[in-house]
Amino acid sequence: MTTISNYKCLxxxxxxxxxxxxxxxxxxxxxxxxxxxxxxxxxxxxxxxxMKSPRYSGKHKFAFEFLSGKNLFIKENRYVDKARTIDxxxxxxxxxxxxxxxxxQLHYKNEPLSKHQKSSTRKxxx
Numbered sequence: 090m091t092t093i094s095n096y097k098c099l100x101x102x103x104x105x106x107x108x109x110x111x112x113x114x115x116x117x118x119x120x121x122x123x124x125x126x127x128x129x130x131x132x133x134x135x136x137x138x139x140m141k142s143p144r145y146s147g148k149h150k151f152a153f154e155f156l157s158g159k160n161l162f163i164k165e166n167r168y169v170d171k172a173r174t175i176d177x178x179x180x181x182x183x184x185x186x187x188x189x190x191x192x193x194q195l196h197y198k199n200e201p202l203s204k205h206q207k208s209s210t211r212k213x214x215x
Contacts, residue, residue: 096120098139133159133168145177152177162186162195169195175202 093130096127099119105173135158139151153176160171173184182205186196198205 091125092125093125095123095125097123110153135159151175159189160191177202 096107096109097103097120098105098115098117099110099121100117101112101115103112103114105112105120109120112120113195135156137154137156139154141150142152144154153174156181157172158170159165159168162169162204166213168189169186170189171185171206172181175182180201182198182202184196184198187194
């Protein structure tokens with residue numbers, strides 16, 4: 090965030106110094122403070138969806154799932170582009186994570202869904 094303040098005489102609109110109490114041109118003691126605040130906003134989006142199938146029910150009720158968009162990369166505390174496809178019919182898991190600034194591929198996985206382990210289940214429990 091950027092803040093810029095300007096001081097002007099209330100009567101003659103003459104620019105004044107921050108510490109001046111009276112206008113050097115007209116002698117008036119009133120002054121106005123003009124403050125400009127510049128704030129940035131970043132919009133992040135994520136799209137996800139799936140295709141249901143009567144073959145699948147319960148927790149894994151989608152035959153096909155996808156997601157694509159910005160995602161928080163916890164290790165580096167920044168946003169990355171993430172695309173993931175889960176296809177239960179074709180037994181496929183594909184995940185690609187890229188750096189939106191330079192296009193560098195940070196993570197890529199293409200494997201049978203039956204062999205895929207979530208990172209949370211790979212961690213050893215103490």
